[in-house]
Amino acid sequence: MCWSATADLVAGAGISAVGVACVARVRDPRTLPLAALPLLLGAHQIVEAVVWHGGGGGGPATLAWAAIALPLLAVWVPVGVWCAAPPDARTRLLLPLTVGAGTAAVLAYRLATGPVTAEIRGRTVGYAVDVPCPAVLVAGYLLATVGALLLSGDRRLTLLGVLAGAGAVGCWALWRTEFVSTWCAVAALCSLVLLGWTRARPF
Numbered sequence: 001m002c003w004s005a006t007a008d009l010v011a012g013a014g015i016s017a018v019g020v021a022c023v024a025r026v027r028d029p030r031t032l033p034l035a036a037l038p039l040l041l042g043a044h045q046i047v048e049a050v051v052w053h054g055g056g057g058g059g060p061a062t063l064a065w066a067a068i069a070l071p072l073l074a075v076w077v078p079v080g081v082w083c084a085a086p087p088d089a090r091t092r093l094l095l096p097l098t099v100g101a102g103t104a105a106v107l108a109y110r111l112a113t114g115p116v117t118a119e120i121r122g123r124t125v126g127y128a129v130d131v132p133c134p135a136v137l138v139a140g141y142l143l144a145t146v147g148a149l150l151l152s153g154d155r156r157l158t159l160l161g162v163l164a165g166a167g168a169v170g171c172w173a174l175w176r177t178e179f180v181s182t183w184c185a186v187a188a189l190c191s192l193v194l195l196g197w198t199r200a201r202p203f
Contacts (some may be wrong), residue, residue: 001045001171001182001184002045002048002128002182002183002184003124005049006045007053007184008049008058008184009045009046010047010142011185011187012042012045012046012049013193014042014118014188015041016038016042017042018038018042018191018192018194018201019035019036019038019042019197020039022036022039022191023039025195025198026198027201030084031079031198032083032156033080033084034157034192034194034197035202036080037076038187038190038191038195039192040072041187041190041191043068044065044068044069047065048061056117056118056119056125057117058115058116058117061129062117066111066116066129070107070108070111070129071105071107071108071111072104073103073106073145074100074104074107075104076094077099077100077145078097078099078145078148080101081096081148081151081152081157082097083104084095085153086195091175093152095143096148096194097145097149099143099144100140100141100143102140103137103140103144106132107137108130110132111167115128115143116129126181136150142165145164146164146165148161150162150165154197156196157197159182160190161195162191163186164166167190168186170182170186171186
Protein backbone atom coordinates (compact mmCIF):
# COMPACT_ATOMS: atom_id res chain seq x y z
CA MET A 1 0.00 0.00 0.00
CA CYS A 2 1.17 3.52 -0.81
CA TRP A 3 -0.06 6.96 0.20
CA SER A 4 -1.71 7.87 -3.13
CA ALA A 5 -2.74 6.45 -6.47
CA THR A 6 0.28 8.02 -8.16
CA ALA A 7 2.69 6.61 -5.56
CA ASP A 8 1.11 3.16 -5.93
CA LEU A 9 1.40 3.32 -9.70
CA VAL A 10 5.03 4.47 -9.70
CA ALA A 11 5.99 1.93 -7.02
CA GLY A 12 4.15 -0.83 -8.85
CA ALA A 13 5.94 -0.08 -12.11
CA GLY A 14 9.34 0.04 -10.39
CA ILE A 15 8.81 -3.15 -8.41
CA SER A 16 7.53 -4.93 -11.52
CA ALA A 17 10.71 -3.89 -13.37
CA VAL A 18 12.78 -5.43 -10.59
CA GLY A 19 10.63 -8.54 -10.94
CA VAL A 20 11.41 -8.77 -14.64
CA ALA A 21 15.13 -8.55 -13.82
CA CYS A 22 14.75 -11.27 -11.17
CA VAL A 23 12.94 -13.64 -13.54
CA ALA A 24 15.50 -12.97 -16.29
CA ARG A 25 18.19 -14.30 -13.96
CA VAL A 26 16.43 -17.61 -13.37
CA ARG A 27 18.16 -20.73 -14.67
CA ASP A 28 16.84 -23.23 -12.16
CA PRO A 29 13.03 -23.62 -12.43
CA ARG A 30 12.84 -24.25 -8.67
CA THR A 31 13.74 -20.61 -8.02
CA LEU A 32 11.12 -19.17 -10.38
CA PRO A 33 8.21 -18.77 -7.89
CA LEU A 34 10.34 -16.78 -5.44
CA ALA A 35 12.10 -14.82 -8.19
CA ALA A 36 8.69 -13.85 -9.59
CA LEU A 37 7.47 -12.51 -6.24
CA PRO A 38 8.33 -8.87 -7.12
CA LEU A 39 6.10 -9.19 -10.20
CA LEU A 40 3.22 -10.12 -7.92
CA LEU A 41 4.04 -7.32 -5.48
CA GLY A 42 4.25 -4.82 -8.33
CA ALA A 43 0.90 -5.91 -9.74
CA HIS A 44 -0.54 -5.58 -6.24
CA GLN A 45 0.52 -1.93 -6.06
CA ILE A 46 -0.93 -1.21 -9.48
CA VAL A 47 -4.24 -2.79 -8.47
CA GLU A 48 -4.36 -0.54 -5.43
CA ALA A 49 -3.88 2.49 -7.68
CA VAL A 50 -7.16 1.46 -9.32
CA VAL A 51 -8.76 1.23 -5.85
CA TRP A 52 -7.59 4.78 -5.13
CA HIS A 53 -8.99 6.08 -8.43
CA GLY A 54 -12.30 4.35 -7.75
CA GLY A 55 -12.63 5.98 -4.34
CA GLY A 56 -12.54 2.64 -2.53
CA GLY A 57 -15.75 0.65 -2.36
CA GLY A 58 -16.25 -3.03 -2.98
CA GLY A 59 -15.57 -3.43 -6.68
CA PRO A 60 -13.40 -5.91 -8.58
CA ALA A 61 -10.16 -4.00 -7.86
CA THR A 62 -10.78 -4.18 -4.12
CA LEU A 63 -11.44 -7.90 -4.31
CA ALA A 64 -8.34 -8.43 -6.48
CA TRP A 65 -6.22 -6.48 -3.98
CA ALA A 66 -7.50 -8.59 -1.09
CA ALA A 67 -7.05 -11.85 -3.01
CA ILE A 68 -3.39 -11.08 -3.66
CA ALA A 69 -2.64 -9.69 -0.20
CA LEU A 70 -4.35 -12.41 1.79
CA PRO A 71 -4.71 -15.97 0.42
CA LEU A 72 -2.30 -15.75 -2.52
CA LEU A 73 0.73 -14.39 -0.65
CA ALA A 74 0.04 -16.69 2.31
CA VAL A 75 0.71 -19.69 0.08
CA TRP A 76 2.98 -18.18 -2.60
CA VAL A 77 5.83 -17.24 -0.25
CA PRO A 78 6.19 -20.55 1.62
CA VAL A 79 5.82 -22.53 -1.62
CA GLY A 80 8.47 -20.36 -3.28
CA VAL A 81 10.86 -20.76 -0.35
CA TRP A 82 10.25 -24.52 -0.22
CA CYS A 83 10.92 -24.91 -3.94
CA ALA A 84 14.17 -22.93 -3.79
CA ALA A 85 15.44 -24.48 -0.54
CA PRO A 86 18.07 -27.23 -0.45
CA PRO A 87 16.73 -30.72 0.38
CA ASP A 88 17.98 -30.60 3.98
CA ALA A 89 15.88 -27.50 4.70
CA ARG A 90 12.61 -28.72 3.22
CA THR A 91 11.48 -30.78 6.20
CA ARG A 92 11.44 -27.79 8.56
CA LEU A 93 9.70 -25.72 5.89
CA LEU A 94 6.72 -28.08 5.91
CA LEU A 95 5.33 -26.23 8.96
CA PRO A 96 5.04 -22.78 7.36
CA LEU A 97 3.93 -24.43 4.12
CA THR A 98 1.10 -26.30 5.86
CA VAL A 99 0.09 -23.30 7.96
CA GLY A 100 0.12 -21.10 4.86
CA ALA A 101 -2.14 -23.50 2.96
CA GLY A 102 -4.61 -23.62 5.85
CA THR A 103 -4.57 -19.85 6.35
CA ALA A 104 -5.02 -19.25 2.62
CA ALA A 105 -7.96 -21.66 2.49
CA VAL A 106 -9.80 -19.83 5.27
CA LEU A 107 -9.07 -16.40 3.78
CA ALA A 108 -10.09 -17.47 0.28
CA TYR A 109 -13.36 -18.86 1.60
CA ARG A 110 -14.14 -15.61 3.44
CA LEU A 111 -13.34 -13.55 0.35
CA ALA A 112 -15.60 -15.75 -1.75
CA THR A 113 -18.54 -15.67 0.65
CA GLY A 114 -18.34 -12.32 2.43
CA PRO A 115 -18.10 -8.62 1.54
CA VAL A 116 -14.75 -6.96 0.92
CA THR A 117 -14.68 -3.17 1.03
CA ALA A 118 -12.09 -0.40 0.85
CA GLU A 119 -12.29 3.08 2.32
CA ILE A 120 -10.00 6.02 1.56
CA ARG A 121 -8.76 7.45 4.85
CA GLY A 122 -6.54 10.41 4.15
CA ARG A 123 -3.24 9.00 2.90
CA THR A 124 -4.22 5.40 3.58
CA VAL A 125 -6.72 2.85 2.30
CA GLY A 126 -8.59 0.80 4.89
CA TYR A 127 -9.76 -2.66 3.82
CA ALA A 128 -12.52 -4.53 5.61
CA VAL A 129 -12.77 -8.33 5.37
CA ASP A 130 -14.97 -10.39 7.67
CA VAL A 131 -12.69 -13.13 9.02
CA PRO A 132 -13.03 -15.36 12.09
CA CYS A 133 -10.35 -15.28 14.81
CA PRO A 134 -8.32 -12.49 13.16
CA ALA A 135 -5.44 -12.77 15.65
CA VAL A 136 -5.03 -16.48 14.85
CA LEU A 137 -5.12 -15.81 11.10
CA VAL A 138 -2.55 -13.01 11.39
CA ALA A 139 -0.28 -15.32 13.37
CA GLY A 140 -0.71 -18.04 10.76
CA TYR A 141 -0.07 -15.59 7.94
CA LEU A 142 3.15 -14.33 9.52
CA LEU A 143 4.35 -17.85 10.30
CA ALA A 144 3.72 -18.87 6.70
CA THR A 145 5.40 -15.88 5.06
CA VAL A 146 8.01 -14.42 7.40
CA GLY A 147 8.54 -17.77 9.12
CA ALA A 148 9.33 -19.55 5.85
CA LEU A 149 11.96 -16.96 4.98
CA LEU A 150 13.56 -17.15 8.43
CA LEU A 151 13.69 -20.96 8.25
CA SER A 152 15.05 -21.07 4.70
CA GLY A 153 18.67 -21.56 5.72
CA ASP A 154 19.69 -18.99 3.10
CA ARG A 155 21.40 -15.86 4.46
CA ARG A 156 19.78 -13.48 1.99
CA LEU A 157 16.33 -14.96 2.45
CA THR A 158 16.74 -14.76 6.22
CA LEU A 159 17.56 -11.06 5.80
CA LEU A 160 14.45 -10.74 3.65
CA GLY A 161 12.41 -12.34 6.44
CA VAL A 162 13.79 -9.90 9.00
CA LEU A 163 13.04 -6.93 6.73
CA ALA A 164 9.55 -8.18 5.91
CA GLY A 165 8.72 -8.82 9.58
CA ALA A 166 10.05 -5.47 10.80
CA GLY A 167 8.46 -3.70 7.86
CA ALA A 168 5.07 -5.29 8.53
CA VAL A 169 5.13 -4.09 12.15
CA GLY A 170 6.21 -0.57 11.20
CA CYS A 171 3.73 -0.25 8.35
CA TRP A 172 0.91 -1.57 10.51
CA ALA A 173 1.68 0.99 13.22
CA LEU A 174 1.63 3.87 10.73
CA TRP A 175 -1.48 2.54 8.99
CA ARG A 176 -3.37 2.18 12.29
CA THR A 177 -2.85 5.88 12.99
CA GLU A 178 -4.14 6.63 9.46
CA PHE A 179 -0.98 8.71 9.00
CA VAL A 180 0.43 7.21 5.83
CA SER A 181 0.68 3.86 4.04
CA THR A 182 4.29 2.78 3.56
CA TRP A 183 4.15 -0.88 2.56
CA CYS A 184 5.15 0.00 -1.02
CA ALA A 185 8.57 1.13 0.28
CA VAL A 186 9.01 -2.16 2.14
CA ALA A 187 7.91 -4.12 -0.93
CA ALA A 188 10.47 -2.24 -3.03
CA LEU A 189 13.25 -2.97 -0.53
CA CYS A 190 12.30 -6.64 -0.33
CA SER A 191 12.26 -6.86 -4.12
CA LEU A 192 15.80 -5.47 -4.28
CA VAL A 193 16.92 -8.08 -1.75
CA LEU A 194 15.38 -10.76 -3.98
CA LEU A 195 17.24 -9.29 -6.96
CA GLY A 196 20.46 -9.68 -4.99
CA TRP A 197 19.44 -13.23 -4.12
CA THR A 198 18.90 -14.16 -7.77
CA ARG A 199 22.28 -12.70 -8.69
CA ALA A 200 24.00 -14.64 -5.91
CA ARG A 201 22.43 -17.99 -6.82
CA PRO A 202 24.89 -20.41 -8.42
CA PHE A 203 23.65 -21.49 -11.87
